[in-house]
Structures are given as structure tokens and as C-alpha cells.
Amino acid sequence: MYDKNNVFFKILQKEIPSNIVYEDEVCLAFHDINPTAKIHVLVITKGCYTNFADFVTKESAENIQKFFQAVARIAERLGISGAGYRILSNTGHDAGQEVQHFHVHIIGGEKL
Numbered sequence: 001m002y003d004k005n006n007v008f009f010k011i012l013q014k015e016i017p018s019n020i021v022y023e024d025e026v027c028l029a030f031h032d033i034n035p036t037a038k039i040h041v042l043v044i045t046k047g048c049y050t051n052f053a054d055f056v057t058k059e060s061a062e063n064i065q066k067f068f069q070a071v072a073r074i075a076e077r078l079g080i081s082g083a084g085y086r087i088l089s090n091t092g093h094d095a096g097q098e099v100q101h102f103h104v105h106i107i108g109g110e111k112l
């Protein structure tokens, strides 16, 4: 069950500031507050989904495609497409998911 009382929902509502790098109709991307590499950007959905499985189960195929195409576009804009990067999405307790609003990490800018 999605709970709007999470930090990413507040960032989406612009109630909490973030360092935004990209925004379109399906997603918002901003720098992680606690980066684990030189580049660490979070891409969050505009729709309210708790995690990856929730997103791909409930969202339209068109918006799922738009979301993942945006992730690739953001990496391109960050200038890390050529050198390479990692995308990951922590899902659930064992993965250590902290924020219960679906998001993808884009990590790169150096050898990982």
C-alpha cells in the first residue's frame, strides 16, 4: 500500500527542495543527497508506486517505456553513457529499500 508520507512524494510536490537534473510527464530526476559515486542521480516516477514490481504491474506499458527511456536519456545528458554506468532499484527489506516510492539509481562518473 502506497503511503504519501514519504520524502520522495514531498520532493515530487516540491515541498522539499532537490537538485533537479530532469523532469518530464512521467518522472523527476535529482541528485542523491548521499552520493555513493561521483554521479548518483535518482529517477522517481510521477505516479505513486511503492517499488519496481508495483510500478511494472500497475502502470501502463506506454508510461513504463517512457520512464526507462527517460533513464537512458538522463544518463546521456549526465555525460556518462559512453563510459558506462550502473542502474539499480532496491526493492523491499532485504535490498535495504529506504524510501517506499519507486525509483531508479543512476550511478557512475568513475570506475565502480
Ligand code: 5GP
Binding pocket: 007, 016, 018, 019, 030, 031, 032, 033, 034, 035, 042, 089, 090, 096, 097, 098, 099, 100
Ligand atoms: P533506496 O535505498 O530507497 O533505494 O535509496 C534511497 C536513496 O534516497 C538513498 O540513496 C538516499 O541517500 C536518498 N535520499 C533520501 N532522502 C533524500 C532526500 O531528502 N533528498 C535526496 N536528494 N535524496 C535522498
